[in-house]
Amino acid sequence: MSQAEGPAVEVSEEVLEALRGASRVVALTGAGMSAESGVPTFRDAQSGLWEQFDPSQLATPEAWRADPPFVWAWYAWRVGLVRSVQPNPGHCALAELADLREVAVVTQNIDDLHERAGSTVLAHVHGSLLDFRCMDCGAPYDGEIEVPTEPVERLDPPTCPECQGDIRPGVVWFGEELPRAAFDDAVAALEALGPGDVCLVVGTSGIVYPAAGLPAVALSAGATVVEVNPQETDVSDMCHLHVRDTAARVLPTLVERVRSG
Numbered sequence: 001m002s003q004a005e006g007p008a009v010e011v012s013e014e015v016l017e018a019l020r021g022a023s024r025v026v027a028l029t030g031a032g033m034s035a036e037s038g039v040p041t042f043r044d045a046q047s048g049l050w051e052q053f054d055p056s057q058l059a060t061p062e063a064w065r066a067d068p069p070f071v072w073a074w075y076a077w078r079v080g081l082v083r084s085v086q087p088n089p090g091h092c093a094l095a096e097l098a099d100l101r102e103v104a105v106v107t108q109n110i111d112d113l114h115e116r117a118g119s120t121v122l123a124h125v126h127g128s129l130l131d132f133r134c135m136d137c138g139a140p141y142d143g144e145i146e147v148p149t150e151p152v153e154r155l156d157p158p159t160c161p162e163c164q165g166d167i168r169p170g171v172v173w174f175g176e177e178l179p180r181a182a183f184d185d186a187v188a189a190l191e192a193l194g195p196g197d198v199c200l201v202v203g204t205s206g207i208v209y210p211a212a213g214l215p216a217v218a219l220s221a222g223a224t225v226v227e228v229n230p231q232e233t234d235v236s237d238m239c240h241l242h243v244r245d246t247a248a249r250v251l252p253t254l255v256e257r258v259r260s261g
């Protein structure tokens with residue numbers, strides 16, 4: 001595993017002790033987990049997607065109904081972006097941690113970087129960018145999709161072979177229900193934690209509910225909740241310990257230190 005670029009990663013003895021003593025770890029990840037792979041987050045100043053694009057025009061069922069080619073074009077561009085990047089050392093470290101501990105990955109991310117790093121993801125609570133289905137009949141779609149390399153204004157979504165409806169991305173838009181089974185699995189994994197287990201909260205601003213309420217489930221279960229995020233967030237108060245650095249720098253260091261005992 002490669003050594004982190006830049007200054008040494010500072011991780012407290014408490015964090016290491018908590019992870020060394022844990023038999024089970026649930027990792028709750030957000031957009032910051034994929035930032036060092038080149039996938040923009042949503043709310044980081046300047047670089048965040050919602051700094052550049054209006055979510056009400058792109059990430060709601062109403063926006064889709066108003067202009068499917070406009071919304072489809074944006075998601076097709078993001079499919080291209082995700083396909084063009086690689087998991088970062090943070091993703092790889094979480095996959096390696098599963099050799100040392102019982103690890104469950106619960107992510108808000110719609111990319112497949114955890115899976116490409118070798119992790120089994122228990123729950124994509126905000127859906128997946130690479131799952132497509134018909135907006136009308138709901139039939140899954142695994143046909144070819146045109147992927148622009150640069151953002152384009154409009155692109156016609158593919159047509160459903162079943163009902164001729166429009167194909168949409170399998171992501172959860174604002175105002176839509178989260179996938180019930182995925183969310184229930186996430187809550188069950190967190191409730192199953194106990195004193196001595198660890199919940200890692202990595203790269204999320206903790207602004208979007210109900211996912212932002214998940215760290216509190218780990219807290220009530222008695223687990224040690226550790227935040228990995230360069231910034232303070234809306235869930236920092238739900239976390240016992242904090243590592244103010246990036247996912248790709250901190251997670252490899254944690255795994256190395258746990259492995260070396």
Ligand code: APR
Pocket residue numbers: 029030031032033035036041042043044048108109126202203204205206207208228229230231232233245246247248
């Ligand atoms: N490593 C760790 N954390 C990072 C890194 C990094 N390299 N870079 C940024 N962060 C942190 C930021 O400090 C911020 O707290 O990641 C967080 C990203 O926050 P958001 O952009 O709000 O992303 P997220 O919390 O995942 O958003 C939740 O909002 O728009 C919806 O559905 C979308 O799933 C998304 C949800």
